[in-house]
Amino acid sequence: MRAALAPLLTVEHLTMRFGGLIAIDDLSFSAARGQITAIIGPNGAGKTTVFNCITGFYKPSGGRVLLNFSDAPPTADQIDTLTASGARYAASAGGELFLLERMPDYEIAARAKVARTFQNIRLFAGMTVLENLIVAQHNRLMAASGWTLLGLLGAPQYREAEGRALDKAKYWLDKVGLTQRADDPAGDLPYGAQRRLEIARAMCTEPTLLCLDEPAAGLNPRESADLKSFLKSLQAEHATSLLLIEHDMSVVMEISDHVVVLEYGQKISDGPPDHVRNDPKVIAAYLGVEDEEVEEAEAEISQ
Amino acid sequence: MTPMPGKVADASHATLRSLQRALIDALGAALLALGLAIPILALRTEQNISNELILQPRWNFVVIAVAAAFAGRLAYLLFAALRPVPRRRFKSLMPSGLSNFLARSIAGIGLGILVLYPLIALALTGKAGAIKWIDNFGIQIMIYIMLGWGLNIVVGLAGLLDLGYVAFYAVGAYSSALLAQTFGLSFWICLPLAGILAAFWGVLLGFPVLRLRGDYLAIVTLAFGEIIRLILINWVPVTGGYAGISGIPRPTLLGLPFNASDEGFAAFFQIEFSPVHRAIFLFYVILALALLTNWVTLRLRRLPIGRAWEALREDEIACRSLGINTTNTKLTAFAIGAGFGGFAGAFFAARQGFISPESFTFMESAIVLAIVVLGGMGSQIGVAIAAVAMIGGTEILRELDWLRRLFGPDFEPTQYRMLLFGLAMVLVMIWKPRGLISFRMPSIFLNERRRVRAELVQEGHG
Numbered sequence: 001m002r003a004a005l006a007p008l009l010t011v012e013h014l015t016m017r018f019g020g021l022i023a024i025d026d027l028s029f030s031a032a033r034g035q036i037t038a039i040i041g042p043n044g045a046g047k048t049t050v051f052n053c054i055t056g057f058y059k060p061s062g063g064r065v066l067l068n069f070s071d072a073p074p075t076a077d078q079i080d081t082l083t084a085s086g087a088r089y090a091a092s093a094g095g096e097l098f099l100l101e102r103m104p105d106y107e108i109a110a111r112a113k114v115a116r117t118f119q120n121i122r123l124f125a126g127m128t129v130l131e132n133l134i135v136a137q138h139n140r141l142m143a144a145s146g147w148t149l150l151g152l153l154g155a156p157q158y159r160e161a162e163g164r165a166l167d168k169a170k171y172w173l174d175k176v177g178l179t180q181r182a183d184d185p186a187g188d189l190p191y192g193a194q195r196r197l198e199i200a201r202a203m204c205t206e207p208t209l210l211c212l213d214e215p216a217a218g219l220n221p222r223e224s225a226d227l228k229s230f231l232k233s234l235q236a237e238h239a240t241s242l243l244l245i246e247h248d249m250s251v252v253m254e255i256s257d258h259v260v261v262l263e264y265g266q267k268i269s270d271g272p273p274d275h276v277r278n279d280p281k282v283i284a285a286y287l288g289v290e291d292e293e294v295e296e297a298e299a300e301i302s303q
Numbered sequence: 304m305t306p307m308p309g310k311v312a313d314a315s316h317a318t319l320r321s322l323q324r325a326l327i328d329a330l331g332a333a334l335l336a337l338g339l340a341i342p343i344l345a346l347r348t349e350q351n352i353s354n355e356l357i358l359q360p361r362w363n364f365v366v367i368a369v370a371a372a373f374a375g376r377l378a379y380l381l382f383a384a385l386r387p388v389p390r391r392r393f394k395s396l397m398p399s400g401l402s403n404f405l406a407r408s409i410a411g412i413g414l415g416i417l418v419l420y421p422l423i424a425l426a427l428t429g430k431a432g433a434i435k436w437i438d439n440f441g442i443q444i445m446i447y448i449m450l451g452w453g454l455n456i457v458v459g460l461a462g463l464l465d466l467g468y469v470a471f472y473a474v475g476a477y478s479s480a481l482l483a484q485t486f487g488l489s490f491w492i493c494l495p496l497a498g499i500l501a502a503f504w505g506v507l508l509g510f511p512v513l514r515l516r517g518d519y520l521a522i523v524t525l526a527f528g529e530i531i532r533l534i535l536i537n538w539v540p541v542t543g544g545y546a547g548i549s550g551i552p553r554p555t556l557l558g559l560p561f562n563a564s565d566e567g568f569a570a571f572f573q574i575e576f577s578p579v580h581r582a583i584f585l586f587y588v589i590l591a592l593a594l595l596t597n598w599v600t601l602r603l604r605r606l607p608i609g610r611a612w613e614a615l616r617e618d619e620i621a622c623r624s625l626g627i628n629t630t631n632t633k634l635t636a637f638a639i640g641a642g643f644g645g646f647a648g649a650f651f652a653a654r655q656g657f658i659s660p661e662s663f664t665f666m667e668s669a670i671v672l673a674i675v676v677l678g679g680m681g682s683q684i685g686v687a688i689a690a691v692a693m694i695g696g697t698e699i700l701r702e703l704d705w706l707r708r709l710f711g712p713d714f715e716p717t718q719y720r721m722l723l724f725g726l727a728m729v730l731v732m733i734w735k736p737r738g739l740i741s742f743r744m745p746s747i748f749l750n751e752r753r754r755v756r757a758e759l760v761q762e763g764h765g
Contacts, residue, residue: 055624110626122624124617126760127610128745128753135614136625141607148635151606152599158606170749182749187759205625 006073008033008241009054009209014063016049016265023049025265027063031209031258033071036235036242038252040276041262042285047245048119050262051211054243055116056105065101067112069208070094110139115207117198119214119245125187129178129197132186133169136204141165172200176230192223196230203234209241210234216248224248228255253277261285325380329373336372340365410684417445417590421583430579437582440698442589442654446647447694449593451674451686453643456600458672459681460609461636462616462763464521467528468671470508471501471641473535473663475648480548480658481541490554490653494646501645502638509637513630528668535660547659554653556584585654592650596643597683603639605746612636613681613746616763670694673724677731679738680762688739693724 007030016024024046031037039047052058054065064083068074072094082090082097089098089111098112108114124132134141144161145151151158173179176196181189186197195215202210215231216224228251234240246252252259252273259276261269269279276282344364348356424436450472457465478500479493488496512523535542542548553561559568561581568584569576603609611632614622622629652658674693678685700716700723707714735741741757 057620057623105623106626106628109624110628116624118621118624122618122621124614124621126617126743126755127613128748128755130747130749131610131613131745134747135610135622135627138607138611138614138625138627142611145606145608148603148606148608152602166747166749173749179749183745183751183753185755185759201625 005033005071006068007031008068009243010064010066010068011050011054012064012066014050014053014065015061016046016053016058017061023265024053024060027262027265027267029260029267029270031241031243034235034239034241035257036231036244036255037258037260038256039243039245039260039262040247040249040252041268044264045262046265047262048213049265051116051213051243051245054100054108055114055211056100056103056108060101063101064099067098067100067114067209069096069098109205109207113206113208114211115202115205115209116211117195117202117213117215119217121191121194121198123186123194123198123201126185128183129173129186129189130166130169130182132197132201133172133204134165136201137165137168168204172203176200192219195219195227199230199234203238203240207240209243212242212244212246214245214247216246216251219248224251227251231255322381325377328380329377332376333369333373336369337365340368344368413684413687414594421586425579425583430577434579434582437579437586439701440695441586442582443698444691444694445586445589445593446651447671447674448687448690449589449596449647449650450644450671451678451690452593452596452600452683453640453647454671454675455640455678455681455683455686456603456612456643457636457640458675458763459679459686460600460604460616461612461633462680462761463633463636464517464524464763465637465640466521466525466665466668466672467508467531468524468640468644469663469665469667470528470531471505471644472648472651472667473531473660474504474641475501475645476652476658476663477535477542477548477648478645479649480551480652483552483653484548484550490552490649493653494649497649498642498645501648502642505637505639505641505644506634508641509634513633525665525668528663528665532660532663532665535663542660545659545661547657547661548652549657551652551656551658553581553656554585554588585650589647589650589654592646596646599639599643600683608632608635610746617761670724673728677727677738679735679740679757681743681760682738682740685738685740693727696723696727 009031011030012028014024014027015022027046027050029037039050041047049058053060066074066079070092074092074097078090078092078097082099087099088102088107089096091097096112098108100108100112100114103112109116124135127135141158141161142148145158146155169182170179173182176193176199178189178193178197178200181193186194189197195218199210199212199215202212212231216227219227231242231244232255235242244252244256256273259269259271259273260267261276261279261282263285268281268285269276271279345361347359347361349359351357420441421433421437424433424441427433428436450468453471454465454468457463457468475497479490479497482488482493482496483490508524508527512520512527515523536544538544555561556568559571560566561568561578561584563576564570567576568580600609604613611622611627612635614625614627615629615632615636619629622632651662655662670693674689675686677693678687678689697717697720700720703716706716731738737757737760741760742754743757743760745752745755
């Protein structure tokens with residue numbers, strides 16, 4: 001049973017303040033291994049801020065973001081030792097344990113294998129589709145090129161590595177249906193294709209956790225349906241867990257295993273899609289409260 | 304049923320209307336010229352015999368400027384704007400096969416011309432005349448091509464605007480000169496050491512400016528260039544201050560010096576001594592250095608580091624999300640660009656035999672940056688063409704004696720150097736805002752290598 005595995009990502013008491021504004025207030029949730037976890041909430045609820053804290057683009061004001069490669073949950077002792085040691089990560093029997101809040105963004109991507117996409121697509125617009133996918137494999141190629149020296153001299157080991165990188169890029173091009181456009185600049189692609197390319201580029205880093213910031217935004221219903229099956233296939237065929245922010249409820253409810261609902265930086269609901277869908281707090285946050293409740297509240301205040 | 308008169312009336316009406324609009328536009332231009340000319344041209348202060356400042360009005364200049372602006376704008380609107388010129392008309396004059404051939408083999412043709420250049424100069428102008436053409440033109444242009452290619456790594460590929468590139472040129476020149484004088488090392492040992500030292504300074508500069516972007520980066524690099532120059536001026540015991548360093552040993556060919564002595568190059572090959580031998584030798588040395596720069600750059604573009612530079616120029620945040628250490632990536636761009644600047648500096652010192660801080664002013668940085676921008680950021684061939692046009696063009700001003708006959712003996716064409724530089728910049732900004740060669744060639748392809756349009760390529764924001 002999947003649920004028996006330890007969660008991959010555990011966010012504990014995460015707080016993010018910008019000056020006097022509290023964007024995230026004491027948020028705790030976890031993302032299970034091999035599952036799709038969705039973060040939803042009204043505009044300005046702090047969803048993207050959570051992403052930025054997890055992927056290191058923001059340094060959280062407080063709290064802990066724990067990423068655990070091992071199948072077994074880390075013991076309290078293990079976590080305390082790591083926290084006290086001042087290190088950013090520690091190896092354990094089953095796999096490494098990372099304190100993401102201490103790590104710089106590129107290291108989170110390179111070492112902790114957390115990849116992400118952006119709400120306002122960030123492709124390398126002036127580079128071709130293929131180049132985008134090759135740049136994503138930078139760290140492996142860099143090592144193979146002997147930190148440039150061997151590559152400069154044309155070492156065969158680098159050429160082999162580049163061939164493998166090309167194969168991987170071809171695989172993902174095929175997967176997102178962009179093989180025909182491989183040599184076109186990424187900036188020339190239509191919107192939906194850019195979204196797919198950004199996911200493919202993130203997958204080229206071989207992530208254990210893929211964070212998608214509104215992958216269905218701006219897609220038409222057909223593209224949205226394709227996206228659903230694509231994300232399901234990522235989960236099934238690649239050992240990748242997904243964390244996604246999404247406004248399109250059909251996507252969220254259909255593919256997520258677990259939904260976290262935020263409002264004003266706080267968690268108001270957490271559970272499987274069916275549970276969240278019927279949670280009165282969630283309904284209130286999205287649709288507003290009904291008049292009776294307002295009257296009740298007013299009555300409470302006036303007492 | 305005669306619609307013709309109506310149409311003619313319409314057409315003449317339209318012409319009248321556009322003429323009216325052109326007149327108003329030209330009047331606007333004349334007014335603008337007037338506003339600019341009054342403070343700049345009309346009032347000139349001069350000292351009289353008793354050292355008093357007196358105001359000398361020059362209204363005739365103002366009238367000329369305003370009239371020129373009015374007439375020029377009107378003529379432009381009437382002849383150029385009213386009759387739209389079909390774009391790329393000139394291209395059709397050339398058979399498409401020829402233009403394709405030119406586009407494909409421009410690098411090869413350029414290389415061929417460069418390799419044969421000293422021999423052509425020698426054949427056309429003889430031994431005595433060739434020195435000027437090889438040294439003042441050939442070597443000077445090659446130095447700037449090399450500097451342009453070096454800076455192209457930082458500005459064109461990595462998108463980091465560096466206004467202090469001359470600092471690394473200076474570090475290279477001074478370190479090789481000092482190493483040669485202090486330890487008696489030969490040019491061929493000083494050259495790599497100078498490159499390494501300049502690269503080291505590139506990293507030193509890189510560290511503090513890594514957090515800065517765009518304009519702030521430009522200002523700090525500019526300041527760094529000035530700091531280096533001021534140190535060279537003020538650290539007199541080491542650098543000799545304004546007096547500079549002289550007597551820097553000249554490069555030798557496998558130990559053969561280029562002089563009239565018995566051990567010299569001419570004596571060894573038993574040919575008549577001529578200073579042109581050294582000029583030709585130096586030309587091939589700088590050509591080899593520049594080609595090395597080009598080869599390394601082209602090679603790096605196809606390696607992960609080069610792709611990371613370009614990705615950094617495109618989108619730094621996306622780079623970090625893919626696990627690219629942007630700090631190291633920027634530092635390597637600074638270091639490698641600076642290293643090539645250092646090589647060029649070492650060559651410059653050995654070629655001149657004398658260096659002083661005057662050779663390393665901000666103007667040099669500006670010229671090299673202008674070459675990179677004019678050529679098209681990131682384009683190796685564009686940079687080479689721009690260097691030939693800018694440096695060759697300004698050097699050729701020295702040769703235009705007939706202008707003096709035209710404008711009088713006081714006319715000094717070289718004083719208009721900067722004016723022409725500015726004019727070239729303005730023209731290129733109007734017609735080719737992204738430089739002479741503005742498209743980008745992908746570093747890898749699946750089926751066919753296709754150009755990436757300039758509009759898609761980012762310029763980088765630091």
